[in-house]
Every structure is written in C-alpha cells, then in structure tokens.
Amino acid sequence: SGKKIGYDYLVIATGPKLVFGAQGQEENSTSICTAEHSLETQKKLQKLYENPGPVVIGAIPGVSCFGPAYEFALMLHYELKKRGIRYKVPITFITSEPYVGHFGVGGIGPSKRFVEDLFAERNIDWIANVAVKAIEPDKVIYEDVNGSTHEVPASFTMFMPRFQGPEVVASAGDKVANPVNKMVVVNRCFQNPTYKNIFGVGVVTAIPPIEKTPIPTGGPKTGMMIEQMAIAVSHNIVNDIRNNPDRYAPSLSAICIADFGEDAGFFFADPVIPPRQRIITKKGKWARWFKSAFEKYFLWKVRSGNIAPSFEEKVLELFLKVRPIELCKDCEGAPGSRC
C-alpha cells in the first residue's frame, strides 16, 4: 500500500528471495520452495507417473538448503516403488556439495556414508562437487571441477534454488544488507552492528558459509535454529527496553528429521557450526512417525495462533539438554562464532 510505519525496533524476518540460477531452471524444472511451486510440481509428477522417464534431482551452486532435495529424491523413489514403476525411472542426484551428505555444514557425523548407503540401497545414482549450468526440457547440463561439461537425460527435474536477501532488504544499503547476498548483516546476538535497533531472524540473516567448498555452498538455517534466533532477539529487545545489559546469542543447534518415504533420518548437531559438542544420526520408521506427529502439532499451533515454542523448549531441555540461547558477553563477532 506504500504506507510508512515508524519503529523503535525492527526485526527483519522476511525469508529469502529464490534465485533460479541455472539457465532454464525456472522454465524447465520444478521447485518445492513455495506452496504454489509444490502444486505445480505435483501436476508435473502426475505426467511422470503416466509417462515414466529419467528423473534428476539436486542443488545448483550457492544452495544452502539441501535437505529438501534429499527428501524429495527419497520420497519420490518410495512413491514410484508403490506405483510399481520405479524400474522404468532412473533417478540421479546432482549436487554442488563436495560429497553427498555434506548438507552445507561439512556433514553431520557419518552423514556421507549414511547418504551413500541410502542411495545405494535405493538405486539412486549421485554426482557431487559439480555445478549445474543449464536445465533443458530433456536434459541437465553440468560442469565438473576441471571445467568439462556433461549431460544427463531427464524427463522430470527438481532443483533447489539459491537463497538471497529480498529487494526490500537490499534497498536498506550495505550496512544492513550484506553486499554479496543481500541478507541482513547481524552479529552473534543477531543484531545489526551499525543500527543497533535492527535485528535479523531466519533465512534472511547473513551467516558466513560454514566451510569453503570447490563449488560454492552455503550453511542451512533450519526451523529450530530460527526459533532460537527469535528467542534470543526477543530477550535482547526486552533487555534493551529495561536497560538490562544482558544479551543473548542463539545456540544454533539443530534437529533435522529427513523424510525418506518409508522411514526417516534423525540428525542432531549441537551446534550446527563445528566444532560440535554433540552429534546424533539415526534412521528408522519411528523418526518418520515423529516427523508426522510434529507436523500435525506444529500446524495446530500455528492455526491456533499460539506459536511460542515453550513446550518444545522444555522437551528439548529434558531429553537432549538443549538450551535455545546463551548469555553472550561480547556480541561483536560473526553470527555462530563463540561468545
């Protein structure tokens, strides 16, 4: 509407702008990053079921959110198997990660072997450490680290896009928006170092890549990390109003339950940015039931308007001794660096 609203404190939590960086990606491929994209993808999947052919799934250079691509590949494998047409559909996973199971975080425990075994058991081929350059209606073109170009035939593809800060953040200038990815510049306490009354929460915050990879990748910001950011920022704003000098940083630990269709993987990294205090990797049907139950609980919570994660906080503290935030003596430092 163009209406201007003044503020004492501003929390930027817009989520990302999606960048479909491979040539032809937006026109020829599919995405599951918005509800509209997912519905479009569902229609294209119907065509695949009617007319089976090769499938290619993966992540282009600069992606930071790899989990959904793995889930999609494994769930599609399960769906094709149930429909009795899996033997007509070769599935290839192509990623910018240096190895499968890297997830943009240098792996979580044995996640490399874990994913390699999963893919081998389910007959999914994989090509890692490459840059997908173009997606055409019938093939995917990628470049390896030596600069050679290769092609993989495809009648259905799904590739994760890169995330960038949206125009509204970029319009605030380089002190608010990181000049490279236009995400909100924040310190350890998720406060902008220049404008102390501006904070960032969620995917839109500029967290440096966790490790340098031959093909660029970014670190993920998962739901649990985002809740921790929001808790820390809320405490910091309240303390600022009350002239209390205590400031908090999010712990940035994460539980990820990755749906594999028939079962699921349970990953716990505390914190996500190494070195880590604790790592858990497990697989089983129980993890899938847990994810389905949490989804129902989460949607009920959102619909009822009561979104504070107080129950989750208590359960996580009881079972995993996870604290969402920690007192930070010195907030000046990169987000995720130790207080």
Ligand SMILES: Cc1cc2nc3c(=O)[nH]c(=O)nc-3n(C[C@H](O)[C@H](O)[C@H](O)COP(=O)(O)OP(=O)(O)OC[C@H]3O[C@@H](n4cnc5c(N)ncnc54)[C@H](O)[C@@H]3O)c2cc1C
């Ligand atoms: C396909 C997919 C699956 C994922 N699955 C998981 C998972 O299973 N578990 C997990 O932990 N994480 C998952 N994630 C990662 C992450 O948790 C989610 O992306 C999460 O929704 C990000 O939260 P956010 O608050 O940063 O952004 P969003 O959820 O995108 O929320 C941003 C909000 O800001 C609004 N907005 C945007 N611009 C403006 C503006 N200018 N003014 C006002 N409002 C605005 C948007 O409409 C939106 O409501 C997934 C990510 C993707 C892409």
